[in-house]
Amino acid sequence: MEKIRCGWVTKDQIYIDYHDNEWGKPVYDDKKLFEFLILESFQAGLSWLTILKKRENFRKAFDDFEVNKVANFSEDKIEKLVKDEGIIRHRGKINAAIHNAKLFIDIQQEFGSFSTFIWSYVNHHPIINEWNSIKDIPATSQLSDQIAKDLKKRGFKFLGSTTIYAHMQATGMIDDHIKDCHCRSL
Template structure:
């Protein structure tokens, strides 16, 4: 039996997410956008809820095509509000549309969202050495700064705790605990 991080349940979906995605460095803007949206929807609900609805989110949000999402009409918003397969929170759905527009503004300014986001960690993952659950922070000074910068640009649902979870998910920080088989030796 593989030793995994403390938060992984016996759910195959959760285990696969942990084993193949979480903490793996992501530099592709499309995937970075997907995780940004999933993390913003996760605020206030469990991550397993998001994972269970991930395919529904992909269908509902045009496979996380930020260029399409940025142009969503009021009728598309209303359609999303009726979609039982996703989390029907009107503020989160509206923020997904505006965040897509702002995401593209950052791409224009920096050449890619990846360049912008990875600049917070000098382009390479921070390898932490956490031994147990209590060691892992909910946020850091870097996630505080990233959150502040995104909010200044108009992003919504990007508080420091959400941004730290995002940094963990896309591998900007490697927070696999030292007893986890994914922790680099």
């Protein structure tokens, strides 16, 4: 019998693997949280499948998402990234990723970790929603609005409410698996 999955999952194996093994599972590791911030910011205006297919290229291009390295990318490195066909070559998003890396480090220094900071918005426990269908799942929430607003005040770029909501889903701060999905938290 075939497993029931959320309606956004296509038959593409990379999507199935991502859904079954990552999406909605709590992430507390700063490196992984930074990776998802980068990937989600590059996803804006594109499909998540496009990003997943380029994920390994992003990993190489962004030095395995080592935040301290990304924060110190030089102009030469930026020019290499703009020419790298393996990633999304959007200069504004590339510059934002570097800028956001510096602010990510500031948050780590202020709170001890980015994880402590971001998970404090949900009292360090995932929000488990009760959706019957993918149609019920919102693109934003009051909480994603608040986090996006707070990050914007800190100077973050390319991280609006929709991007933050997707980040919360990806990192398990929110479990938006539909009720019938085999991955849903109980």
